Amino acid sequence: MTFFLDQLLNGISLGALYALIAVGYTVVYGIVQLINFAHGEVFMIGAFGALSTWIVLGTVTGGSTAWWNLPLMLVGGMVVAVLTAVLMERFAYRPLRNAPRLAPLITAIGISIFLQEFVRLFFGEIPGFPDAKAAIPFPQIDFFTGDPVNVGGVLVHRGNFFVIGALIVCWAFLWWFVNRTATGRAMQAVSQDPDTSRLMGIDVDRIIVVAFAVGAALAAVAGVAHGLRYGNIDFRMGFLAGLKAFTAAVLGGIGNINGAVVGGLTLGVVEAMATAFMPGQFGGPSWKDVWAFVLLILILVFRPQGLVGAKVVDRA
Numbered sequence: 001m002t003f004f005l006d007q008l009l010n011g012i013s014l015g016a017l018y019a020l021i022a023v024g025y026t027v028v029y030g031i032v033q034l035i036n037f038a039h040g041e042v043f044m045i046g047a048f049g050a051l052s053t054w055i056v057l058g059t060v061t062g063g064s065t066a067w068w069n070l071p072l073m074l075v076g077g078m079v080v081a082v083l084t085a086v087l088m089e090r091f092a093y094r095p096l097r098n099a100p101r102l103a104p105l106i107t108a109i110g111i112s113i114f115l116q117e118f119v120r121l122f123f124g125e126i127p128g129f130p131d132a133k134a135a136i137p138f139p140q141i142d143f144f145t146g147d148p149v150n151v152g153g154v155l156v157h158r159g160n161f162f163v164i165g166a167l168i169v170c171w172a173f174l175w176w177f178v179n180r181t182a183t184g185r186a187m188q189a190v191s192q193d194p195d196t197s198r199l200m201g202i203d204v205d206r207i208i209v210v211a212f213a214v215g216a217a218l219a220a221v222a223g224v225a226h227g228l229r230y231g232n233i234d235f236r237m238g239f240l241a242g243l244k245a246f247t248a249a250v251l252g253g254i255g256n257i258n259g260a261v262v263g264g265l266t267l268g269v270v271e272a273m274a275t276a277f278m279p280g281q282f283g284g285p286s287w288k289d290v291w292a293f294v295l296l297i298l299i300l301v302f303r304p305q306g307l308v309g310a311k312v313v314d315r316a
Contacts (some may be wrong), residue, residue: 007276008269013160013229015268016167020222021245022252022260023174024215030191030255031211032097037108038088039219040242041115042081046220047138047233048119049080054139070141070224077220084115085216086209094205112239119235135234138227159228166221171261174214178257183210240289247296253306262308270295 021043028036053076054069061069092111096104123136144158178184189197190207198204226241227233248267252259274291275284299306 003276007272009156009160011269011272012265013163013268014272015248015265016163017222017225017229017264018241018244018248018267019167019261019264020163020170020218020225021241022248022264023170023257024218024222025245025249026255026257026260027174027211027215027218029249030257031187031208032093033101034093034104035108035246036093036215037105037242037246038111038115039215040238040240040245041112042085042088042216042238043219043223043226043241043245044233044235044238045084045115045119045223046077046081046216047223047227047237048077048123048235049220050074050077050224050227051136051138051233052076052080065139065142065145067141067143069139073139074221074224077224078217081216081220081223082213085212085219089209089212094208112242116235116239123235135232138231138233140231141228144228157229159225159230162228163225166225167261170218170221171257174218174257177214183207187211244292247292250296251299251307253308256306256308259306259308263306266307267292267295 021039024042025036025039028034028039050073053073056076057069057072058064088111092107093104096107144162149156149158149161176184178187186197186202186207187210189200189202190204194204197207222241223233226237244267245264248264249260250263251266252261252263271288271292275288278284278287278291
């Protein structure tokens with residue numbers, strides 16, 4: 001029983017990480033109907049932005065890992081991720097807004113590769129910086145390096161609490177932002193009919209930029225959560241994480257924010273359980289990605305609208 005609870009909590013933590021990234025996918029898709037495959041690299045850049053912030057702070061503090069570094073790292077990661085996403089939207093996606101859907105999709109893949117190589121080359125040229133081709137240690141804030149916490153007889157790594165807590169806070173913020181602010185209501189209007197929204201005085205371009213910025217900020221939080229959970233980051237981490245997040249968004253229902261959260265948590269739990277309990281050669285960590293995408297195939301075959309239901313907008 002203890003082993004089962006251990007795997008369940010591990011799966012929930014992993015799923016919360018996927019959900020944080022998947023929500024960013026969903027926000028952008030809901031506004032411009034674009035599957036942004038470069039979103040995983042925004043997640044990666046957010047993690048490197050947080051690491052860079054800590055390194056800059058270290059020139060003053062001597063490399064302190066006190067708790068107050070974490071909010072500053074989050075802000076630094078968000079700033080870098082949001083700036084990247086805004087530039088991406090302005091120079092790569094906006095010129096293709098009225099192009100056939102295949103064009104921005106291919107562009108997104110190209111941007112993904114570009115950002116990976118940019119980070120690898122940029123950090124690899126910094127004297128004294130760890131080899132950018134390998135996993136780079138992520139600063140472990142003091143609170144998260146303490147002994148695991150006993151939850152019902154299960155020892156839980158403290159980084160897992162940050163991931164789950166970050167998902168709850170970000171989910172609540174996003175609900176409030178979308179449903180209770182003027183900008184959020186404008187986002188809902190643009191997602192339904194951008195042309196009519198423009199006639200009603202809504203700056204559609206600004207709303208799309210806001211959507212990219214919100215998604216990037218959530219991805220940056222996920223990047224910091226990944227670093228605290230695993231203890232390292234690398235320039236390739238965004239590719240597979242982005243695919244898993246897209247899978248989570250489809251599982252829950254593409255375009256549905258609540259669905260992205262449900263899909264992420266479901267995917268994380270299924271991965272953890274399949275890794276721990278599948279018999280013989282079909283279990284173990286090497287098969288976790290296989291079972292994740294098997295789950296995606298099953299959902300697409302038997303419930304293509306997703307677990308919660310896709311947000312479908314009919315545009316004239």
